[in-house]
Amino acid sequence: MAVTVLLPSLLAEQAGGQRQFELEVPTVGAALRALPVRDLLFDERDELRPLVNVYVDGTDARERGGLEAELEGGETIRVVAAVAGG
Amino acid sequence: MGLAILVGTRKGLFVLRGDDDRREWTVDEPLLAGWDVFHAIKHEDDLYVAANNFVYGATVQRSSDLGKTWERSEQLELPEGSELTLEKTWHVEPGGNGTFWLGGAPGVLFRSNDKGASWEPVRSLIEHPTRERWNPGAGGMCTHSIQIDPENDQTMYVAISAAGVFRSDDGGETWAPKNKGTAADFMPDDPFPEVGQCVHKLLLHPAKPERLWQQNHCGVYRSDDRGDNWERLEDNGLPSGFGFPIALHPTDPDVAYVVPNGDGENRVTADGRLGVYKTTDGGQSWKLASNGLPEQAWAVVLRENLAYDSLDPSGVYLGTQSGSVFVSPNEGEEWIEAASQLPPILSVEVAEWQ
Numbered sequence: 001m002a003v004t005v006l007l008p009s010l011l012a013e014q015a016g017g018q019r020q021f022e023l024e025v026p027t028v029g030a031a032l033r034a035l036p037v038r039d040l041l042f043d044e045r046d047e048l049r050p051l052v053n054v055y056v057d058g059t060d061a062r063e064r065g066g067l068e069a070e071l072e073g074g075e076t077i078r079v080v081a082a083v084a085g086g
Numbered sequence: 087m088g089l090a091i092l093v094g095t096r097k098g099l100f101v102l103r104g105d106d107d108r109r110e111w112t113v114d115e116p117l118l119a120g121w122d123v124f125h126a127i128k129h130e131d132d133l134y135v136a137a138n139n140f141v142y143g144a145t146v147q148r149s150s151d152l153g154k155t156w157e158r159s160e161q162l163e164l165p166e167g168s169e170l171t172l173e174k175t176w177h178v179e180p181g182g183n184g185t186f187w188l189g190g191a192p193g194v195l196f197r198s199n200d201k202g203a204s205w206e207p208v209r210s211l212i213e214h215p216t217r218e219r220w221n222p223g224a225g226g227m228c229t230h231s232i233q234i235d236p237e238n239d240q241t242m243y244v245a246i247s248a249a250g251v252f253r254s255d256d257g258g259e260t261w262a263p264k265n266k267g268t269a270a271d272f273m274p275d276d277p278f279p280e281v282g283q284c285v286h287k288l289l290l291h292p293a294k295p296e297r298l299w300q301q302n303h304c305g306v307y308r309s310d311d312r313g314d315n316w317e318r319l320e321d322n323g324l325p326s327g328f329g330f331p332i333a334l335h336p337t338d339p340d341v342a343y344v345v346p347n348g349d350g351e352n353r354v355t356a357d358g359r360l361g362v363y364k365t366t367d368g369g370q371s372w373k374l375a376s377n378g379l380p381e382q383a384w385a386v387v388l389r390e391n392l393a394y395d396s397l398d399p400s401g402v403y404l405g406t407q408s409g410s411v412f413v414s415p416n417e418g419e420e421w422i423e424a425a426s427q428l429p430p431i432l433s434v435e436v437a438e439w440q
Contacts (some may be wrong), residue, residue: 010121040142043171044163081142
């Protein structure tokens with residue numbers, strides 16, 4: 001079963017205007033890497049950028065094992081920019 | 087012909103549209119909202135933008151339809167063994183034969199042969215033997231100036247703060263420091279080092295390409311031999327040698343404009359005013375050319391915040407961190423405020439716009 005990934009508006013614009021993605025993927029990391037904005041989420045060394053937060057059904061993905069967290073299907077993954085800066 | 091000022095700000099790219107008179111300008115809704123637009127150019131029909139985001143990193147974005155839609159270049163990557171990671175994109179410059187060049191931090195250069203779809207790091211600069219003597223300026227260690235000789239695109243220059251000026255005579259294969267005579271007063275033990283100078287902006291004169299100008303942390307300089315030697319231009323009418331941007335004249339190589347700061351410790355315009363200074367004699371003397379600019383101001387004017395056009399008379403364009411764009415349609419004789427209340431301005435460029 002697919003998972004749903006929701007992007008904030010700035011990333012959605014960079015994804016050609018698409019805000020919501022339905023993906024058949026086994027892990028949180030696989031979901032993020034399948035997006036057309038992968039390069040904005042991960043740096044050139046393939047590390048998740050430090051101010052990108054990821055929530056799975058409302059829980060911080062870090063609490064579920066981070067990028068390796070397994071998905072059963074049906075989850076909603078929300079990408080949120082950390083509230084920082086000016 | 088229509089003209090546009092491409093105004094890069096902390097909150098997107100603003101396009102100011104005007105006509106040949108350059109006295110009336112309209113401000114369009116911002117493009118790339120949410121991005122720090124460090125630099126934007128229009129080359130032929132395409133816009134190229136060095137766009138950075140605090141959360142999502144450093145990018146180059148291209149539009150082939152005047153900003154209606156954008157394509158982001160492939161992920162910018164520095165060589166894995168270099169132990170460097172890309173911090174910011176700073177400046178895009180078209181070269182010869184369809185080549186584009188991209189400057190960034192930390193002191194890096196990229197080349198594109200596919201109109202910015204992908205970029206290759208220029209290892210000869212990234213692995214330059216003097217790199218260990220380079221240091222970041224207050225804005226990071228940025229490659230902010232890229233100049234190509236219009237008569238021979240194998241000759242090119244980059245300027246890095248604070249590493250200095252480098253020239254390549256082989257299209258970017260090798261680079262030689264070109265800092266002879268430029269001071270690094272902030273290094274009292276070695277005030278004229280081979281590298282480490284804090285050059286703020288470097289420009290080549292398009293009609294006399296052996297002539298270079300630079301606004302440096304430590305003075306304004308001119309070179310008449312492709313950077314081999316530099317002459318410091320001071321005690322000649324400028325209130326200070328410290329400033330960031332510099333602009334030239336499209337046909338007269340003796341004309342230049344600068345915006346001095348009071349000093350390097352409090353980086354606002356000198357004498358409590360927004361003062362543009364102009365030389366018409368190759369920098370031997372400078373005069374205030376600020377008719378129409380605010381007479382009481384402590385403005386912050388960054389390194390990309392001056393531009394000039396190729397019309398006759400030439401127009402000069404000035405942006406401030408307080409969100410104003412000023413235009414002189416007549417080579418500094420008078421200035422008009424083309425826009426105000428924009429977000430902090432990082433860059434201005436002028437382009438033809440239909």
